[in-house]
Structure formats: structure tokens, C-alpha cells
Amino acid sequence: MPVxxxxxxxxxxxxxxxxxxxLVGGRLxxxxxxxxxxxxxxxxxxxxxxxxxxxxxxxxxxxALAMSIGVGLGLPMGRSPFVxxxxxxxxxxxxxxxxxxxxxxxYVWFGLTxxxxxxxxxxxxxxxxxxxxxxxxxxxxxxxxxxxxxxxxSPADRLRHVLLPQLTPTIAAAARSGLALIWKIVLVVELLGxxxxxxxxxNLLFQTFDVAGILAYTxxxxxxxxxxxxxxxxxxxxxxxxxxxxxxxx
Amino acid sequence: xxxxxxxxxxGEVVALVGPSGCGKTTALGIVAGLDRAFDGVxxxxxxxxxxxxxxxxxxxxxxxxxxxxxxxxxxxxLPRAQRRGPAVDLMLDALELSQFADRFPTQLSLGMARRVAxxxxxxxxxxxxxxxxxxxxxxxxxxxxxxxxLSQLLDRRPATVLLVxxxxxxxxxxxxxxxxxxxxxxxxxxxxxxxxxxxxxxxHAVEALRRELLARPEPAFRLxx
Numbered sequence: 135m136p137v138x139x140x141x142x143x144x145x146x147x148x149x150x151x152x153x154x155x156x157l158v159g160g161r162l163x164x165x166x167x168x169x170x171x172x173x174x175x176x177x178x179x180x181x182x183x184x185x186x187x188x189x190x191x192x193x194x195x196x197x198a199l200a201m202s203i204g205v206g207l208g209l210p211m212g213r214s215p216f217v218x219x220x221x222x223x224x225x226x227x228x229x230x231x232x233x234x235x236x237x238x239x240x241y242v243w244f245g246l247t248x249x250x251x252x253x254x255x256x257x258x259x260x261x262x263x264x265x266x267x268x269x270x271x272x273x274x275x276x277x278x279x280x281x282x283x284x285x286x287x288s289p290a291d292r293l294r295h296v297l298l299p300q301l302t303p304t305i306a307a308a309a310r311s312g313l314a315l316i317w318k319i320v321l322v323v324e325l326l327g328x329x330x331x332x333x334x335x336x337n338l339l340f341q342t343f344d345v346a347g348i349l350a351y352t353x354x355x356x357x358x359x360x361x362x363x364x365x366x367x368x369x370x371x372x373x374x375x376x377x378x379x380x381x382x383x384x
Numbered sequence: 385x386x387x388x389x390x391x392x393x394x395g396e397v398v399a400l401v402g403p404s405g406c407g408k409t410t411a412l413g414i415v416a417g418l419d420r421a422f423d424g425v426x427x428x429x430x431x432x433x434x435x436x437x438x439x440x441x442x443x444x445x446x447x448x449x450x451x452x453x454x455x456x457x458x459x460x461x462l463p464r465a466q467r468r469g470p471a472v473d474l475m476l477d478a479l480e481l482s483q484f485a486d487r488f489p490t491q492l493s494l495g496m497a498r499r500v501a502x503x504x505x506x507x508x509x510x511x512x513x514x515x516x517x518x519x520x521x522x523x524x525x526x527x528x529x530x531x532x533x534l535s536q537l538l539d540r541r542p543a544t545v546l547l548v549x550x551x552x553x554x555x556x557x558x559x560x561x562x563x564x565x566x567x568x569x570x571x572x573x574x575x576x577x578x579x580x581x582x583x584x585x586x587x588h589a590v591e592a593l594r595r596e597l598l599a600r601p602e603p604a605f606r607l608x609x
Binding site: 287302 | 418452456488489490508514
């Protein structure tokens with residue numbers, strides 16, 4: 135029974151939470167029931183869906199931006215030592231740049247705008263994607279590259295049929311860690327400089343010391359991100375890897 | 385390699401025979417333009433109807449794209465306009481691969497994958513076909529069958545072929561001319577024309593030619609044994 139263990143695990147967590155809530159008590163740590171009530175309240179008012187929708191759009195925009203730029207830089211860096219030496223030091227710099235610095239500077243330089251918010255989130259994820267994709271690109275099968283050269287495949291065909299399929303596992307790993315990282319940073323960006331979204335809402339709830347509300351938003355958003363992972367990322371990855379699962383001919 | 389000179393007339397099948405390490409594969413890489421770290425000249429004539437010569441290459445390993453089906457592997461090497469045309473299916477048919485058209489290469493045996501690689505090389509209608517031990521590590525009946533298919537394909541549509549092999553029987557069965565190579569430095573040490581037409585070269589003829597070569601007294605032929 136594959137569902138038994140995860141279910142037991144979640145029940146255990148809920149039990150521990152309830153016990154801790156009873157021990158600490160009241161406003162500081164509300165138990166599962168008050169949080170569920172807060173969730174219901176926010177859902178009924180429509181605030182939950184509005185703020186989650188806005189945050190989700192920001193997550194998707196930053197994700198798309200970070201993945202395409204990350205692959206666009208990581209692939210040439212993995213394939214060409216010259217490009218790698220040219221951009222390698224930049225990578226070290228951006229890898230060590232704190233997320234908060236990027237966000238604050240983006241708002242200072244570009245104003246409290248949507249583009250600044252999404253751009254700042256993407257900049258935080260790009261270096262990590264570049265590192266992963268570069269490593270994947272270095273491990274590409276040279277034999278297939280030679281084949282593509284001999285048969286004069288166009289650059290577009292080489293990318294689509296020779297390079298990217300080999301990078302699928304790498305890109306999938308980058309996408310997975312990227313989704314988790316990006317939604318966390320999006321909340322910070324919203325808290326600092328947007329007037330809607332889950333991050334903005336959590337800031338409001340923080341000021342009224344509404345811990346139940348904060349937990350309600352958190353749980354709702356974690357659920358959405360998990361849904362994206364299982365509902366979108368994993369099926370796409372399975373489709374790209376279908377050739378691996380084919381049984382060999384006897 | 386030093387002072388390696390070889391030429392092939394249009395439509396001629398030339399076999400490069402020699403022990404491993406004498407630069408056979410390197411020579412093919414240079415002709416194909418894959419290896420540019422050499423001093424020398426490679427000249428490939430134009431197509432009969434003008435335009436640059438088309439190249440086919442059968443590598444030592446099949447080198448098929450594992451994430452594309454057999455049909456897609458063949459279609460990809462064609463110019464975009466021809467991919468949906470009949471060429472791919474005709475070639476699959478000629479090599480008795482039609483029933484495997486929608487399989488992925490991971491589902492094929494090595495012999496079958498090599499046959500697809502052969503189909504891919506021929507579907508571009510190559511003017512120059514480079515083959516690097518195309519039938520190595522196959523069991524003898526499968527290798528024999530593939531050699532037969534290659535021979536048929538060449539009869540139907542001649543191409544200039546450079547065939548690298550360490551298998552003397554294979555070279556004698558397919559080539560119009562053998563070049564024997566020796567290592568360090570890699571060079572041509574003997575040239576053997578095969579005068580019997582390919583169509584009438586059966587196993588006995590090949591075996592007779594092989595005995596004849598092995599019996600030659602010159603030192604170059606001792607490398608073959």
C-alpha cells in the first residue's frame with residue numbers, strides 16, 4: 135500500500151503539531167483546527183485565491199525567465215572552454231550574492247515595479263541553473279556531436295535533437311530545485327515591495343500577530359507547489375524520458 | 385601518421401586494412417572534417433550535378449539518437465524539405481526495417497542498430513561514404529547478412545567508399561582495392577587491387593583471395609596474419 139506510509143507520516147506531524155499547540159497554547163502556536171478555520175475564512179473572502187494567484191503568476195514568470203537564461207548561459211559554458219573562462223568569474227560572484235541584496239538593489243534601481251520584482255527573483259536562481267546545466271553539458275556524448283557535424287545538422291536541429299534531450303535530467307533537476315527556491319524568494323520580494331501576493335499578505339498578518347493566518351497561507355501555497363511538481367513537472371519529465379523505459383528487444 | 389596518401393576514384397570502394405593503432409579511424413576523421421589537427425590536404429570532388437559532396441558516415445558504434453525513433457533518426461539527417469518525403473520509408477523498406485520504424489534504438493539489438501546506422505548513411509544518398517569497422521562485434525551470420533545488404537545498396541546506388549576494417553575477409557568481400565596500413569608512423573605499405581567483380585565474389589572467391597594474400601612474401605603482408 136503506497137499511500138499508507140505518507141498518510142501515517144502526515145497524521146504523525148498533525149498529532150505533534152496539535153500536542154505542541156496544546157503545550158504552548160493560544161495565539162503563539164494555534165493548532166490544526168484554528169488554522170483550518172483561518173484557511174476557510176480567507177478562502178470565503180476570496181483573498182486567498184487572489185493573493186495566491188498573483189504569487190503563482192510571479193513564480194511562473196520568474197521560473198521561466200531563470201530556466202531559459204540559465205540554460206542559455208550554462209549550455210555554451212559547458213561546451214566552450216572560452217565562454218566558460220569568460221563568464222566563470224561572474225558566476226562565482228552571482229552565486230555568492232545574497233538574495234536580499236539583489237532584491238533591494240533591484241527595487242532601488244528599477245523602482246517598486248513588477249519587472250524589478252520578477253527580475254530580482256530570476257537573478258537569484260540563474261547562477262544555480264547555470265552551474266547544473268554547465269555540468270550536464272560537459273558530460274554530453276561527443277560521439278553524437280560528431281554524428282551531427284558529419285550529417286550537417288542545422289544549429290537549431292542540434293539543439294533540439296542532440297543537445298537538449300541529453301540535458302533533460304539536468305534541466306529537470308534544476309527545475310525542481312528552482313521551483314522550491316523561487317517561491318520562497320518571491321514571498322520576500324512581495325513583502326518588501328509589492329502590494330499583493332502571499333508575501334504581502336503574510337506581512338499584514340504578521341503586523342496583527344495572526345499566526346493562524348500565516349500558517350494557513352503557508353500550507354495552501356506548499357500544497358500548490360507540490361501540485362505543480364506532481365501535476366506538471368513530473369509528467370513532462372516522464373514524457374521526455376519515455377525512450378528509457380522501453381523494454382529491450384530479445 | 386606521416387606521409388599518408390590515399391585517393392579513391394568516384395564510385396570506388398577502398399578498404400583501409402591494418403592492425404589497431406595505425407591511424408585508420410583518425411584518417412576517416414580527417415577526411416570527414418571532424419579532426420582538424422593535422423598538416424595536409426583533403427580534397428573531395430563536387431557532386432555530379434554540382435554542389436558540395438554529401439557525406440555518409442557509419443561509425444564504429446551505431447551512434448543513433450536514443451531519444452528519437454528509428455524513423456526520426458533517418459529523417460533528421462535529411463534536409464528539412466525531404467523529411468516527410470518517401471525517402472525514409474523506402475530506405476527502411478530496403479533494409480527490412482519497416483516494422484521497427486517507430487521503435488527507439490534502446491529497443492534494438494546491436495545488429496539491428498547497425499542496420500539502422502547503415503540506413504541513415506544511405507538515406508542521404510552519399511557521394512562519399514566513410515565506414516569505420518561498421519560490422520565489428522557482431523556474430524558472423526549477422527555480419528555476413530549486413531555485408532550482403534551493403535553490397536546490394538552499393539549496386540543500386542554507387543558511392544565512393546572508404547571502409548576501415550581489420551577483418552581481411554570483410555575487406556576482400558566488399559572492396560575494389562585494399563590499402564594495407566602499418567603503424568608508427570601510420571602509412572600505406574601495400575596496395576592490392578581486387579579484380580574479381582563484387583557481384584561474383586562469393587565465400588570461396590574471398591577465401592581464395594585471402595590465402596593468396598597471406599602467402600605473399602613481402603613484409604607488408606606479414607602484418608595481416
